């Protein structure tokens with residue numbers, strides 16, 4: 001996947017269908033010269049619908065579809081026949097897509113689940129046929145409602161940072177370096193409204209053309225959950241990641257302790273983050289000899305898969321990807 005394949009922002013003109021007009025027909029047949037009203041209702045205009053698709057990672061497929069237009073509803077007809085509904089236009093979007101009205105800046109909706117459908121721009125209602133307007137004083141109404149017009153609006157679709165794997169570690173743990181080593185693409189991230197620094201996102205190619213998205217969330221510092229430093233803002237981003245890769249440098253005086261501090265930060269911010277699968281990578285292990293590594297191994301926190309890696313020499317990078325893949329798919 002090339003970096004140009006990552007599109008996280010598109011502006012579209014979303015136009016729903018007009019409702020079909022109701023019919024003002026009066027019943028006529030061989031035996032009835034002047035029958036009652038039998039005009040059917042018009043059909044609803046097509047909606048523009050967003051549908052979540054967990055297999056999509058970008059908005060690329062919408063980049064050249066500036067105008068999204070749903071079909072108009074059909075008019076009602078004689079003999080109470082209803083006009084057909086205009087066909088809805090469904091746009092498949094990645095999870096984490098938010099839609100904003102360009103003019104007002106208003107947040108219209110957010111797609112968070114696979115298969116979730118939200119009407120972005122509703123189609124116009126169909127008009128009622130004259131059959132509805134029959135009354136004791138007017139047995140043969142000759143009017144029917146027109147269909148409601150559709151809506152045309154400019155909408156921005158934006159992909160919030162979203163990743164399979166969130167990197168969690170103190171500054172200098174080696175997060176950016178790992179990302180640059182494992183990722184096939186280094187997409188440019190748009191400036192999100194809620195951040196000033198750009199989190200780094202990479203698409204990691206895995207065996208058999210599979211891939212996952214890894215996000216380097218700029219360094220969490222101790223006390224981040226209390227609002228110190230920039231940490232808090234970035235913690236928000238990892239709420240969505242489906243697993244967390246903890247990264248602690250082998251230079252750390254106490255790996256288990258450092259891991260615990262990171263864990264506490266996450267917990268204070270949002271305890272649900274602890275429900276995510278975790279893997280621990282001890283970084284820069286090219287600086288260790290075999291003996292030292294053995295010693296450290298005995299001090300690692302229990303209960304989570306851990307691996308000594310080096311982004312510089314490539315040591316254990318493939319086993320790390322395997323562990324991540326397993327955590328994502330178990």
Ligand SMILES: Nc1nc2c(ncn2[C@@H]2O[C@H](COP(=O)(O)OP(=O)(O)OP(=O)(O)O)[C@@H](O)[C@H]2O)c(=O)[nH]1
Nearest residue numbers: 170171172173174175176177218219284310311312
């Ligand atoms: N020896 C060695 N050095 C590494 C390795 N990975 C990263 N480094 C060095 O560690 C330093 C920090 O690495 P970064 O990747 O920038 O760390 P980071 O976690 O992204 O840091 P922030 O962006 O500040 O959060 C750099 O000087 C890297 O060259 C490694 O595998 N081995």
